[in-house]
Amino acid sequence: MPIQRAKSVGNTQALTSQVGIIRLLEALFACVTFSLVVHQGGWEDRSGDWCMFCWCFCFAMTLLVLLVEFVGLQHRMPVSWKNFPITFAMYATLMCLSASVIYPVTYIQHKAPSGKTKDYRIAATVFSCLTCLAYSMEVTMTRAKPGEVTGYMASVPGLLKVVETFVACIIFVFISDPVSYDHHEGLKWCLAVYCICFILSLVVIVLCIGECTGWLPCAFNKFLSGYTLLAVLMYATATVIWPIYNFDSKQRGQPRRPSSCSTSRSFCPWDKLVAIAVLTAINLLVYLADLVYSARLIFIQA
Incomplete structure (x- = not known):
């Protein structure tokens, strides 16, 4: 009897290509970032809410892009797949960049934590920067080349x-x-x-x-x-x-900057x-x- 080959579950190239690997790293770095913050880094007020939203939103949307390309649903999506992924990647780059600036300035410099809390916040900042770098790499790799x-x-x-x-x-x-x-x-x-x-x-x-x-x-x-x-x-x-x-x-x-601003953190x-x-x-x-x-x-x- 002829040996039947196992059918491919999905488009594995969506995960093993250069862009696919970058997207997996994006999801990993974003997940590690908000996990560190949730575990012991801590966040509060609107600045922290924005940073947490950036990391969680980017993580969820990256998983969605990976899933669509793995299953092969690009042509069934109600959006242009030539435009949507790179638009999201560019927004994600800017969002993670803003979070990578706001979080350390607010929760390391101004809040002045100590001990494990400070270590977790520093680690979260590092992984947030790595997330931003990964999204910027995707934009560079997928943007239009000359011609x-x-x-x-x-x-x-x-x-x-x-x-x-x-x-x-x-x-x-x-x-x-x-x-x-x-x-x-x-x-x-x-x-x-x-x-x-x-x-x-x-x-x-x-x-x-x-x-x-x-x-x-x-x-x-x-x-x-x-x-x-x-x-x-x-x-x-x-x-x-x-x-x-x-x-x-x-x-x-x-x-001139008013004197009242000098005491503000x-x-x-x-x-x-x-x-x-x-x-x-x-x-x-x-x-x-x-x-x-x-x-x-x-x-x-x-």
Whole structure:
């Protein structure tokens, strides 16, 4: 009788390829990180909740990506598999990066623990950095290479969209606690800039992941260049207006850090205003780079 070969349970290449191994490491490092924190590292308040959410969310989503590719359900998913995994990997990189900064600053530097608690928090920080590094490696390995035909989110402009939305989310956190935009019309305009540009970038990401770019009434690349140019102009105004009405004494701003901030172990309201000004300038540079790449797409395809 002929010997029957055992049928493969799933796509083992999804786990044994270079990208598959990186994803397994991502899940492992994220699991170790939140396990250390839960066991004895400890976390509290909203900063700790954010860090824990980052690690748990990234762990769960990575397992989902591995499962889908192992079972071979990519074509049955209601999203574009050319765009979804790298979009998630880019968001995961930024989320783990933020957690790798927030957790040690808040729970090692400011809380000043001792003994085993400090050791566990240091170990959790190390594994959080390793998780961030693993996700950044996945982004590097799966992003579009020159001349390669792939999803828009795997290109440089697509990845920049992720950065734009993530930076805007950090701005929203700082600008809302405490509310720092309601004492002048110019600051309300800055808030409008952050919201409008965030929504437009998020719409582009959703359209790409849902493969709905054909719904636009104009060519997708022209829409990208038009809205990115608008975002650059709007962010340029916010980059100027925000510091003027917060730090210029002639506009009832506070140019120097108040003495009350010296006794604070965390960001005081003045520090958050500075952080918003810096993040606004950073996002302006990101949108400028996005505009350059989006314009190149038009000339290449023209």
